[in-house]
Amino acid sequence: MKSRGRITEALMREALLGAGTSVWEWDVRNDRLSSTDASAALLGYAPGEIADSQIAWNALIHPDDLDANHAAYLRHARGETPIYEHEYRARCKDGSWRWLAERGRVIERAADGEPLRAVGTLSDITQRRQAQGAALELAERLGKLARHVPGLLYQYRSTASDPLRGSFPYISDSVIDMLGLPPAELTRDATAVFRLIHRDDLERVRQGVLEAARMLRPWRCEFRLVHRDAAPRWVNVLATPQREPEGTLLWHGYIQDVSDLHELQRARADAAAAQAANRAKTEFLSRMSHELRTPLNAVLGFAQLLEIDERETLSEQQRRRVALIREAGAHLLEMISELLDLTRIESGQMAVALVPMAPWPLIAECVELVRPQADAAGVSLLPVAGQAGGPVMADATRLRQVLLNLLGNAIKYNRRGGSVEVTLAAAAGEVRIDVIDSGVGIAPEDLGTLFQPFQRGAQARGPIEGVGIGLAVTRALVELMGGHITVRSAPGAGSTFSVTLRSAG
Numbered sequence: 001m002k003s004r005g006r007i008t009e010a011l012m013r014e015a016l017l018g019a020g021t022s023v024w025e026w027d028v029r030n031d032r033l034s035s036t037d038a039s040a041a042l043l044g045y046a047p048g049e050i051a052d053s054q055i056a057w058n059a060l061i062h063p064d065d066l067d068a069n070h071a072a073y074l075r076h077a078r079g080e081t082p083i084y085e086h087e088y089r090a091r092c093k094d095g096s097w098r099w100l101a102e103r104g105r106v107i108e109r110a111a112d113g114e115p116l117r118a119v120g121t122l123s124d125i126t127q128r129r130q131a132q133g134a135a136l137e138l139a140e141r142l143g144k145l146a147r148h149v150p151g152l153l154y155q156y157r158s159t160a161s162d163p164l165r166g167s168f169p170y171i172s173d174s175v176i177d178m179l180g181l182p183p184a185e186l187t188r189d190a191t192a193v194f195r196l197i198h199r200d201d202l203e204r205v206r207q208g209v210l211e212a213a214r215m216l217r218p219w220r221c222e223f224r225l226v227h228r229d230a231a232p233r234w235v236n237v238l239a240t241p242q243r244e245p246e247g248t249l250l251w252h253g254y255i256q257d258v259s260d261l262h263e264l265q266r267a268r269a270d271a272a273a274a275q276a277a278n279r280a281k282t283e284f285l286s287r288m289s290h291e292l293r294t295p296l297n298a299v300l301g302f303a304q305l306l307e308i309d310e311r312e313t314l315s316e317q318q319r320r321r322v323a324l325i326r327e328a329g330a331h332l333l334e335m336i337s338e339l340l341d342l343t344r345i346e347s348g349q350m351a352v353a354l355v356p357m358a359p360w361p362l363i364a365e366c367v368e369l370v371r372p373q374a375d376a377a378g379v380s381l382l383p384v385a386g387q388a389g390g391p392v393m394a395d396a397t398r399l400r401q402v403l404l405n406l407l408g409n410a411i412k413y414n415r416r417g418g419s420v421e422v423t424l425a426a427a428a429g430e431v432r433i434d435v436i437d438s439g440v441g442i443a444p445e446d447l448g449t450l451f452q453p454f455q456r457g458a459q460a461r462g463p464i465e466g467v468g469i470g471l472a473v474t475r476a477l478v479e480l481m482g483g484h485i486t487v488r489s490a491p492g493a494g495s496t497f498s499v500t501l502r503s504a505g
Contacts (some may be wrong), residue, residue: 020149021123028115031055039122042100044093062089062097070101077106077115084118087125099129126255150176151256156190156239160247163209166190169250178235180227198224198232213241213249221259224328234262264435336349352395352480356504358391359431360384360398363422366403370411380414386424391432391504398477399501401434409439426503433499442489450487451475 012290033039033052040050041062050056076084083105089097104120152174158166167187175181181192181353197205201223212219218240224232237255272368303326306314314322363384374381403422410420419437425432442450453472478485482502489495 021121023121024119025055026118026120028106028118033057042088042122043098049093049330060090060433062091076104079113084120098124098126101125151254152254154251154253156253157244158213158241158249158251160249162250163213164206165195165242166248178233178255179225196225196227198226202222208282209395212214212239216241216243217504224316234259242383251419281474287347336489346379350476351479352477354393354395354481356400357394358390359394359433359501360424362396363401363403366400366407367422369404370407373408374411374420377411377414378418379411379414380419381416382419382421384422384424390426390431392501393504394481394483396412398481402474402477402499403435405434405474406499409470410439410495410497413437414439418494428505430500431503433501435497435499436494436496441491441493442487442495443491447487447489451485 022035022042024036024039025034026153027033031053033056036050036052036057037045039057041047050060058066058070069086069088072081072086073084076083076259083103083414085101087099087101090100092098101123102120103123104118106118107116108115108117110116111326125270147365153170153172155170156166156168158164167184167188167190167384171183171186175183175186179193179196185192194202205221205223208219208221210356218238219250220236220238222234222236226232236256236258236377237253239252241249244250249411303322306322307319312463367381368382371381407420407422414420414437420438421434421436423434425434429464451471453469478499478501484498484499486498487495488498
């Protein structure tokens with residue numbers, strides 16, 4: 001029987017060694033280890049190469065692990081732990097290091113409690129440690145990737161009865177910025193996330209999750225999250241469920257903050273509505289302008305006929321009244337023409353034909369056309385300065401309209417005894433035309449809106465008539481000709497409007 005028992009014990013030791021585990025016994029007081037050869041075999045040593053003592057074995061333990069291993073044994077020897085257990089690295093015969101897991105316990109003590117004999121096992125766990133290291137490396141790599149993903153990656157495990165009850169085995173650190181919640185809290189309980197869902201969206205989210213869980217198909221949904229006192233944030237969630245053996249559902253998903261996209265879509269919708277309203281306004285103004293011009297031309301025509309009728313002459317008082325009708329009608333016709341031009345420009349129907357042309361003759365012509373207006377207002381028109389500059393690329397009709405409008409404004413907003421001057425200069429492939437007046441000037445706060453339709457600044461409250469269309473049309477025409485217009489002005493110091501066009505040479 002004793003022989004059979006020794007055979008059985010030997011077989012067990014060989015079986016354990018084949019599985020990467022050895023059994024040891026330690027005479028603590030005399031420092032003698034049994035089965036050292038079996039333990040050393042795990043590290044590639046031949047029998048007898050390692051002495052049968054704990055001191056000899058400690059020489060194989062990695063220096064960084066030795067103190068922690070001895071401390072684990074002392075805690076057990078003092079009775080603080082039921083067993084001695086530690087993992088450490090040991091040096092192989094070829095110089096490499098393998099991970100070993102040692103477990104043991106004291107089975108005999110002296111009367112004073114001093115350990116006398118201990119038994120235990122030693123297992124090679126190198127492969128497990130390598131797998132753990134690979135898993136940690138993979139998790140670290142995933143974490144690095146997740147930190148650079150513009151969203152939130154997660155793994156969610158829900159209960160079998162309620163998909164909205166569960167926890168997050170994994171959730172990327174982006175959850176702190178997106179939801180203001182620490183990942184550690186959500187790995188225990190996901191309730192905090194669902195409390196953030198906007199109450200108007202909660203039932204829709206619940207029904208969507210229930211349906212996806214029942215059908216085991218991907219779930220996508222957009223809803224709002226409300227965090228503290230901040231404005232609701234729109235998120236887009238995509239998740240795919242899979243059923244686990246114990247009946248729970250494991251979801252792998254991604255959450256993206258799409259608040260900016262919603263804002264953009266809303267802005268686009270608002271812009272589309274504004275464009276539609278603007279098109280309707282443009283069409284209305286265009287039709288109204290055409291409808292008004294026909295009867296107005298008739299009124300002006302009859303007023304002129306009354307003035308020149310030699311058979312039935314008018315009295316002086318009647319002539320003044322007819323002149324007022326004609327002047328008011330002409331003013332109204334000018335405003336309607338500007339309004340019509342503005343609607344044509346806004347609708348893209350204003351065409352220009354750019355050709356090389358000398359600007360100086362056209363400037364001189366325009367100056368002469370407004371001379372009667374200047375004389376009536378007591379404003380001097382100075383000679384055009386700077387005839388050099390060469391031809392420009394422009395549409396003669398539209399450039400004439402631009403110059404007449406600028407000269408008319410320079411006279412209209414001037415003072416009796418003031419002056420208007422036009423200068424011409426060329427530089428760097430461009431020609432600049434300056435219309436300079438000595439009038440009332442423009443306040444700095446009005447300069448920013450000067451070229452916007454129906455904006456007249458301080459003049460809106462003044463005695464001079466106008467609706468604020470002319471400069472808007474002027475700028476649009478200059479830009480259609482490939483140029484630009486600027487203004488320099490100060491209250492009481494006059495204004496300078498500069499039109500810059502491309503040289504034709």
